Amino acid sequence: MSYRKFIVPIAATALALTSLVGCSPASPAPTEPGATAPETGQPAPARPLRVWAGNSTPISVDFNPFHVDNALHATFGAIYEPLFFFNELKANPPTGLVGESFELSEDGLVLTVKVKANQKWSDGEPLTADDVVFTYTHPYNKSDHLVSAEATDATTVVLTYDEPQFTSVPLLMGNTWMLPKHIWEPIGDKWNDQVNENPVGSGPYVVSATSDASYSTVGNPNFRDGVPAVSEVQYIGLDSNQSSEDMLKTGQLDWVGQFIANPDPVVADGVIATMNNQLDPTVVIACVTVELGCKGPQTDPAVRQALNLAIDRSAIAEKAFAGLTGLSNPAMVLLPRDEQWVTDATLKESPQQADAAAAEQILVAAGYAKNDKGIYAKDGKALSLDLFSPDGWTDYNDAAKLISEAAGKAGIEIKYRTVSEAQYWDPVGQGDFQLAMFGLTQSQVPDPYQVYYEYYTTGRTTATGDWPNGQNYSRYSNKVVDAAVKKAAGTNDDAIKKAAYAEVQTEIAKDLPYIPVVLNASQAFFNVRDFTGWPTQDNLYANPLPYRAVASAVVLANLEPAQ
Amino acid sequence: MSFYLRRIAFYLITLWAAISLNFLLPRMMPGDPASIMLGKLRRAAGGRPLTDEAIQTVRLLFGADKTTPLWDQYLAYWGQMLRFDLGISSTRYPYTVVSLIADALPWTLVLVGTATLISFVLGIVVGGWVGWKRGTWLDHLVPVTTLLQSIPYFWLALVLVAVFSVQLGLLPIFGGYDPFSFPGGPEWSWAFISSAAKHAILPAVTIVISSIGGWLLGMRNMMVSTMSEDYVLTAEAKGLRPSRVRDRYAARNAAIPSLAGFGIALAFVVAGSIVMEQVFTYPGIGKLMIQAVQNLDYALMQGVFLVITLTVLAANFVMDLIYGIIDPRVRTHG
Numbered sequence: 040m041s042y043r044k045f046i047v048p049i050a051a052t053a054l055a056l057t058s059l060v061g062c063s064p065a066s067p068a069p070t071e072p073g074a075t076a077p078e079t080g081q082p083a084p085a086r087p088l089r090v091w092a093g094n095s096t097p098i099s100v101d102f103n104p105f106h107v108d109n110a111l112h113a114t115f116g117a118i119y120e121p122l123f124f125f126n127e128l129k130a131n132p133p134t135g136l137v138g139e140s141f142e143l144s145e146d147g148l149v150l151t152v153k154v155k156a157n158q159k160w161s162d163g164e165p166l167t168a169d170d171v172v173f174t175y176t177h178p179y180n181k182s183d184h185l186v187s188a189e190a191t192d193a194t195t196v197v198l199t200y201d202e203p204q205f206t207s208v209p210l211l212m213g214n215t216w217m218l219p220k221h222i223w224e225p226i227g228d229k230w231n232d233q234v235n236e237n238p239v240g241s242g243p244y245v246v247s248a249t250s251d252a253s254y255s256t257v258g259n260p261n262f263r264d265g266v267p268a269v270s271e272v273q274y275i276g277l278d279s280n281q282s283s284e285d286m287l288k289t290g291q292l293d294w295v296g297q298f299i300a301n302p303d304p305v306v307a308d309g310v311i312a313t314m315n316n317q318l319d320p321t322v323v324i325a326c327v328t329v330e331l332g333c334k335g336p337q338t339d340p341a342v343r344q345a346l347n348l349a350i351d352r353s354a355i356a357e358k359a360f361a362g363l364t365g366l367s368n369p370a371m372v373l374l375p376r377d378e379q380w381v382t383d384a385t386l387k388e389s390p391q392q393a394d395a396a397a398a399e400q401i402l403v404a405a406g407y408a409k410n411d412k413g414i415y416a417k418d419g420k421a422l423s424l425d426l427f428s429p430d431g432w433t434d435y436n437d438a439a440k441l442i443s444e445a446a447g448k449a450g451i452e453i454k455y456r457t458v459s460e461a462q463y464w465d466p467v468g469q470g471d472f473q474l475a476m477f478g479l480t481q482s483q484v485p486d487p488y489q490v491y492y493e494y495y496t497t498g499r500t501t502a503t504g505d506w507p508n509g510q511n512y513s514r515y516s517n518k519v520v521d522a523a524v525k526k527a528a529g530t531n532d533d534a535i536k537k538a539a540y541a542e543v544q545t546e547i548a549k550d551l552p553y554i555p556v557v558l559n560a561s562q563a564f565f566n567v568r569d570f571t572g573w574p575t576q577d578n579l580y581a582n583p584l585p586y587r588a589v590a591s592a593v594v595l596a597n598l599e600p601a602q
Numbered sequence: 603m604s605f606y607l608r609r610i611a612f613y614l615i616t617l618w619a620a621i622s623l624n625f626l627l628p629r630m631m632p633g634d635p636a637s638i639m640l641g642k643l644r645r646a647a648g649g650r651p652l653t654d655e656a657i658q659t660v661r662l663l664f665g666a667d668k669t670t671p672l673w674d675q676y677l678a679y680w681g682q683m684l685r686f687d688l689g690i691s692s693t694r695y696p697y698t699v700v701s702l703i704a705d706a707l708p709w710t711l712v713l714v715g716t717a718t719l720i721s722f723v724l725g726i727v728v729g730g731w732v733g734w735k736r737g738t739w740l741d742h743l744v745p746v747t748t749l750l751q752s753i754p755y756f757w758l759a760l761v762l763v764a765v766f767s768v769q770l771g772l773l774p775i776f777g778g779y780d781p782f783s784f785p786g787g788p789e790w791s792w793a794f795i796s797s798a799a800k801h802a803i804l805p806a807v808t809i810v811i812s813s814i815g816g817w818l819l820g821m822r823n824m825m826v827s828t829m830s831e832d833y834v835l836t837a838e839a840k841g842l843r844p845s846r847v848r849d850r851y852a853a854r855n856a857a858i859p860s861l862a863g864f865g866i867a868l869a870f871v872v873a874g875s876i877v878m879e880q881v882f883t884y885p886g887i888g889k890l891m892i893q894a895v896q897n898l899d900y901a902l903m904q905g906v907f908l909v910i911t912l913t914v915l916a917a918n919f920v921m922d923l924i925y926g927i928i929d930p931r932v933r934t935h936g
Contacts (some may be wrong), residue, residue, distance in 0.1 A: 089782065096777075096883055097705060099694045109695065232653075234696065250787025251705060251885055252777055275781050278883040281760060282776040285768045291775070291782075459896060 087271035090294045091283050092585040096276035097251040102238040104216040105179050116592030118240035119216040128579045130485040137217050147203030152196045159261040160219045162239045171196045173220035206488045206528045243267045243596045268599040293566040296584040300361040310568045317365030317558035324477035324513050326470050327552045331514040332503030335473040336422050341405035343551040349449035350442050351393035356557050359437035365558030369548035372487045382541040389555050398449040415450040423452040428476035429463040435476040467512050470503030491524050491543050513552035520546050572598040605933045613919050620911045625679050628664040636664035639900045642692035659689045689901035699905035710886040713802050714871045717809035722864050725817020730853045733825025751815035759808045759881040774801050776883040805882045824856035865921030869914035
């Protein structure tokens with residue numbers, strides 16, 4: 040899943056590259072070639088909403104809900120839906136999509152789901168509890184801990200597990216795509232071998248046309264809430280951020296999620312509005328556990344602690360990310376959303392200014408001494424580290440450069456280089472690296488469990504040489520963290536959970552397998568003149584990013600053509 | 603006639619050598635490219651087992667286990683080539699390499715091919731004229747066009763887009779055609795063809811602007827040196843019309859070296875214009891190549907390189923034939 044989000048940084052770099060030119064026209068052209076919106080106050084004729092969700096060309100048709108990394112964006116949310124929508128921006132309870140309500144038993148073992156009545160698939164067949172049972176028992180979705188899945192009546196499903204599911208609820212209820220049994224049962228075990236050109240789902244849209252350059256969806260006539268007001272949505276493929284920026288300015292594109300360092304010219308005439316939500320931490324990942332095969336000075340926690348103090352986060356945010364990022368925190372939670380889970384107030388923000396003296400103190404205390412080149416060394420080995428980031432991701436590359444400079448001032452030598460994307464993933468996946476620029480995915484719900492479990496537990500990593508099962512690429516392994524995460528998984532008592540998270544936070548803030556740098560920006564741009572109903576700062580009902588699964592479909596279903 | 607037979611035989615042998623080399627290279631590489639490719643395909647398939655045919659194809663393309671004799675592998679490889687089966691791409695799983703190339707190739711051929719041809723013809727005609735009128739103000743065209751050629755391509759393209767597409771709104775910003783009018787993709791209609799033609803203008807103009815200088819300079823200089831040849835002097839002395847001296851005597855001979863260069867340029871048309879495709883989001887082969895290389899998708903890489911090899915050979919063959927017509931000497935001495 041981590042591959043999916045990389046679509047955006049790739050695109051972001053294309054912009055950074057082209058922005059070097061710096062001679063784009065001062066004022067956006069008022070003419071609108073291609074746009075059909077009338078000049079006068081007459082009602083706009085219904086036109087498709089045009090989206091760029093980050094796809095490059097040629098677009099490969101793939102609506103298979105099992106292809107989580109390859110399928111086109113509309114697959115997840117607009118066509119196939121989970122039971123509920125979890126809004127990552129708010130601590131609100133989940134809203135029902137296919138599902139009406141769900142209830143987890145006291146012991147966390149039995150999940151009872153009510154499905155909305157009288158629903159239909161887009162081909163007109165009824166959607167019942169049987170389909171939901173089929174989905175949860177499908178080999179792709181079936182949990183090892185699932186004991187039974189039963190439809191007790193047409194709208195009730197009872198899922199029984201042999202392990203408490205308190206922390207799996209977002210995954211089960213918000214990230215499992217409902218499958219029509221009458222379509223996928225005959226396909227049997229060939230479910231992965233197709234691109235599913237004509238998907239049958241429950242969501243607000245169905246596919247109407249596809250080509251190399253774009254794909255289009257129209258309102259699903261069988262959708263439970265009726266055909267959405269924006270009855271046609273076209274997703275295009277683009278290879279350069281500059282094109283998308285130009286098309287936003289000239290009114291040819293209505294919805295984009297991309298990095299634009301200077302958004303002012305785009306939003307100047309009030310047609311396009313922007314929103315920037317900072318969610319996902321950008322970090323320096325280190326290969327930390329010697330027992331699992333990691334090599335290098337970064338395996339010493341003192342070195343990572345020194346680095347954490349030596350880097351100048353405010354300079355990085357300004358110079359590398361155009362000031363669009365948020366503040367990172369060593370507890371790796373999203374604030375203020377997750378406020379209730381942080382006990383130690385010092386863990387709510389990483390130091391924003393460089394403190395070389397404090398960094399050097401840590402190194403000296405750990406037995407390092409400066410050599411004749413001014414670099415700290417221990418046992419005759421100088422502190423020299425390797426740091427890399429993918430070619431062309433200029434924001435990451437600039438950040439790495441600044442980190443390397445700041446570390447030099449604290450007597451730590453960081454040799455920084457860029458690698459091609461293929462050469463980035465192989466060493467990171469196989470643990471054959473010292474330091475790398477990296478991005479974590481923020482927890483979807485107001486509970487940091489997913490982050491702690493995926494990135495910090497021993498069960499989600501493996502020895503170097505193999506790809507881990509989970510996302511723990513740093514090879515971090517800490518018995519205290521493992522036990523605390525397990526404790527949090529087995530309880531529904533907030534006080535116990537909070538205590539467990541406090542233990543995790545203390546450990547990871549000390550061990551720093553991922554050194555937090557900033558919270559990465561995620562900018563969205565949308566046409567507020569021709570379409571209304573977008574999320575606003577006061578009404579953040581969903582993250583308005585066209586590439587975000589489910590959230591994008593919730594936004595689409597909420598939009599209306601402007602009168 | 604034997605000239606053409608000899609050329610055909612020569613190209614057949616070269617073709618055989620090129621494809622055989624394609625067969626041998628992955629087998630001589632250190633490591634085991636076949637299992638790397640199989641691993642990539644498995645990952646693309648979500649960790650699911652691959653079909654036997656898919657595994658067989660990869661094994662034939664990149665090296666089978668040591669037990670199969672090399673000769674048997676070689677024969678099977680040729681069978682595969684003749685069926686146009688180049689395997690499955692791992693970056694665009696589960697699409698086949700052949701279908702990806704077939705979708706991209708026409709765009710590259712038409713746009714880059716036409717642009718290269720226009721650039722060549724313009725360069726030769728104008729270059730010949732400038733050479734004929736040497737010493738006049740027309741000589742200034744040479745530094746002007748070479749200056750245009752030295753501008754970084756992507757910068758030129760961005761400036762033209764900013765002016766003609768964004769400011770003036772005359773031309774489209776991106777794409778091979780208007781996806782908003784044709785959401786279902788390419789179709790055979792005048793509306794589509796005119797849309798595609800309109801979308802080709804800016805990319806073609808940028809390619810022409812950035813490549814014409816070389817042709818013009820080369821042709822102009824050859825023209826100047828050809829005009830000092832004795833046979834041109836003789837032709838003038840005979841009292842032939844200046845236009846006949848210019849076209850039939852000077853220009854025809856001066857164009858020969860450029861024509862050889864054109865053969866090579868034409869061959870590399872198929873490799874696409876990677877930067878152009880990126881800036882304009884134009885469909886084409888260059889994009890496939892860069893994606894294949896970035897993701898180490900051996901099947902796609904090999905497919906693209908094979909197509910490039912074939913066109914280099916074909917273009918050279920065609921140029922050889924044209925050469926034989928323009929310069930009859932090669933038919934007897936070649």
